[in-house]
Amino acid sequence: MAVYIDSFPGREININGKPYLYFGGTSYLGLQDLPEFQELFIDNIRKYGTGYSASRKSNVRFPIFDDAENYLADLVGSERCITLSSGYLAGQFIAEYLQTKKYKAFYAPNTHSALLRNCTQHKNYVTYASLNIAVRNYLNGPNPKIPVLYLDAIDFSGGNYPNFESLKILPLKKMILVADDSHGIGIVGENGQGIFNTLQKLPIKTLFVCCSLGKGLGIQAGAVFGNSEDLSQLESAHLYVGSSPASPAAMATLVQADKLYNQRRSILRQNLGYFLKEVGSDVKFRHMEGHPTFSFQNELLVTHLEKHGIIITNFNYPNENSKITSRIVLSASHTIQDINTLCNTIKSFS
Incomplete structure (x- = not known):
């Protein structure tokens, strides 16, 4: 389901007055809404x-x-x-x-x-x-x-x-x-x-x-x-x-922005390493080494995440007749607390 927002989707988005953690999109270094x-x-x-x-x-x-x-x-x-x-x-x-x-x-x-x-x-x-x-x-x-x-x-x-x-x-x-x-x-x-x-x-x-x-x-x-x-x-x-x-x-x-790029890339890699350590190997995602994305095909997990205040990338791509793309995306904007919330929510899914 499409949702409409009126500001850049950083680590959080607001939908109908309710805040959600956002683990989607392609702003991997979290630059577009970074004040610096x-x-x-x-x-x-x-x-x-x-x-x-x-x-x-x-x-x-x-x-x-x-x-x-x-x-x-x-x-x-x-x-x-x-x-x-x-x-x-x-x-x-x-x-x-x-x-x-x-x-x-x-x-x-x-x-x-x-x-x-x-x-x-x-x-x-x-x-x-x-x-x-x-x-x-x-x-x-x-x-x-x-x-x-x-x-x-x-x-x-x-x-x-x-x-x-x-x-x-x-x-x-x-x-x-x-x-x-x-x-x-x-x-x-x-x-x-x-x-x-x-x-x-x-x-x-x-x-x-x-x-x-x-x-x-x-x-x-x-x-x-x-x-x-x-x-x-x-x-x-x-x-x-x-x-x-x-x-x-x-x-x-x-x-x-070269120095800023390096700083944000370092944060992203720390977030990626932390997520991989905390989420464990029980949950099966399609993941490429060194890349902050985790793809899967399970609409029940998508719904579970949304019920617990987490929105991820989830839409038919590249057109309406294509399979649904479901993808968790980490960024340099996410905090360790954000990632803990994501990992605990994934682990609670059954």
Whole structure:
């Protein structure tokens, strides 16, 4: 059931005058309602304005975009980075760039619609085994194009991140890989660098990584990572030239909040470790090592949590005909008392 709120959902939300603990959403570092982060953003709004509705190729330019892209490239370990106004646009940007007669698209299980140029014509493979057969059969056929594989790095099934074992059965040396790391950047990896370096170690022909910066890093923007040559070509694409960029105030906040990101990531990891210790192994969740999310399929548990004042992520995703997504999400905003309440409520479920 959908509920409507009139302020940002932090560690608590208020529904019809009643407070609930909130263990859902994607604000993993709890930045969007954090006063220190907000003040930094507000100061940058005063300098750069609330938005900038001009092309990045305009004759009047902000150097903060280059500063932010260099910061992000250094963070993930890529040669270059370019930013856009949203993560969804970043995915569509790459998909459009590779939608030519030179390439043949394939979609891994659970690939997000941000990477699909036409959702009605393209479908994900159900398993990597069937995907592997399809790719190899295609490459053995007459005049094959270069295969492009689209996937979500963190798809909440555990099939990709952290080890990407399923990818290793594919003929990666002959393939381009496009991975969406929206749920990883800022969160996983020692410094929140996400999965770029992990995938780069695989024998992939060409690697692109795209992502939203709104989940782990708390700003409304998207990014694409890859080699300098390909990203230079992307910068000349009409979609990039013709669209407005992310807010320069957001870009400045991204660069200046590095210390805050590290502090919040440390708190999140402490919360994650505490939850894993306290909840025990009796309750079966689908969990990926190092990620603060716990998925399950049990509507009775969802109802039990709600009766005890806890709201989690629970809705049909990605559309109304899909299975219900039920997910407990920890954030850096949660207190130890919050987590104790969650663990005790889970343990009381029978």
